[in-house]
Amino acid sequence: MEFTRCGGKKDCKDGKRCLTHNLWDDLSNDPLWLHAYMERATRLVLRDKNHPSVLLWSLGNESGCGTNHNAMAAWMRANDPTRFVHYESGRPGPEVSDVYSEMYPDLGRIKQVLANPNHASPHDYNLYGEVSPTDFHEDGSITPAGGAYASALDLARFLITQMNGGLSPEGRRVVSAENLAETHRPQTRITDDLSYGMGWYIEDNRGVELLWHDGNVFGFKASLAMIPATDLGLVVLSNSIMSITFNDSVQYRLVELLFDRPPEAEAAYDRRWDAFKKAIAEIRATVSPAVDPVEVAPFLGQYTGCWQVELRDDRLYAVCGPYEWHLLQAGPEEFVVNNGYGIGLELYLKQDPESGQVTMDFRLPTGEVGHYELLAE
Numbered sequence: 001m002e003f004t005r006c007g008g009k010k011d012c013k014d015g016k017r018c019l020t021h022n023l024w025d026d027l028s029n030d031p032l033w034l035h036a037y038m039e040r041a042t043r044l045v046l047r048d049k050n051h052p053s054v055l056l057w058s059l060g061n062e063s064g065c066g067t068n069h070n071a072m073a074a075w076m077r078a079n080d081p082t083r084f085v086h087y088e089s090g091r092p093g094p095e096v097s098d099v100y101s102e103m104y105p106d107l108g109r110i111k112q113v114l115a116n117p118n119h120a121s122p123h124d125y126n127l128y129g130e131v132s133p134t135d136f137h138e139d140g141s142i143t144p145a146g147g148a149y150a151s152a153l154d155l156a157r158f159l160i161t162q163m164n165g166g167l168s169p170e171g172r173r174v175v176s177a178e179n180l181a182e183t184h185r186p187q188t189r190i191t192d193d194l195s196y197g198m199g200w201y202i203e204d205n206r207g208v209e210l211l212w213h214d215g216n217v218f219g220f221k222a223s224l225a226m227i228p229a230t231d232l233g234l235v236v237l238s239n240s241i242m243s244i245t246f247n248d249s250v251q252y253r254l255v256e257l258l259f260d261r262p263p264e265a266e267a268a269y270d271r272r273w274d275a276f277k278k279a280i281a282e283i284r285a286t287v288s289p290a291v292d293p294v295e296v297a298p299f300l301g302q303y304t305g306c307w308q309v310e311l312r313d314d315r316l317y318a319v320c321g322p323y324e325w326h327l328l329q330a331g332p333e334e335f336v337v338n339n340g341y342g343i344g345l346e347l348y349l350k351q352d353p354e355s356g357q358v359t360m361d362f363r364l365p366t367g368e369v370g371h372y373e374l375l376a377e
Contacts, residue, residue: 028066037068041075049080056099059087069096081173120239122219126339127280131240134219152235155224159233163226184211205255212251218322223247230258241340245272283344287328287336290314299349303360303372318347
């Protein structure tokens, strides 16, 4: 089948199969083309509706935005209320697309978005107790797990939809109540009081059911919680890499206030934070922020994976994509990570006396082992 970029609607009406790039809104607002648009929508949904991997329906691409798209979206929502509808072209409103996106934003547009003062900046923390702004890092490796830029209001609307059984704050059904309820049921037992459902932890907090989940990227932390018995939800967003226990404590303090319990969450947070500060003080006493440039010279360079070891003045750094660890010297070949997700981590740079091969090794708190070799120049 051959398509052509038509010069106008007359060409399309004369029997040519057209792409809409040059016509943009014309065909999308033309009632003569409504049947063709609807046929695309219905065939797509009927063909793929039983595939669980389909998360949302697309209205197409690069055809402006018009009344034909409204009709497609309305039919999709009526015939499959369990999925979102997405469309990007022509800056559609919420009556057309449930998701806002921008196709191929250039560097200028990205800088414009990040330059908007109405957003948080990520902050790092180090073993010396210093909090400092850090660069915004987009880690593409975790985005498929469900990365999104969102505000507290965005996430509050999400929680309202969850607690409304799949109805949006405006009363529009986004997902069926039955399907949504299934995601809230325990699926995998973790402890006597904690299970995992489909995207939610389900916790029995001394007789109170608490549904929650959290997530983080470098310098940001998001926590969401629902307490079904009270019809209340909570969103906590923080912009520090060391905010994990803080977010959790706010969540449990809310439960205490709602059920008239003794105020234990704040004291528990203080104990954990005091223990952490004591631990990093003990580490600081055994390390040096500066290194001997001659001694670390054999370790510098590009390693397998994405890691690179760099010397900046008398400071040693291990860098991999958005992650930049300042290495404090603890011994001739032993270092401690000063900041970021690796804070407090022991890292070893060693040179084999026989082969001369240099390696970098560390073990994450999860038990995962990192082993990398210096590449020959």
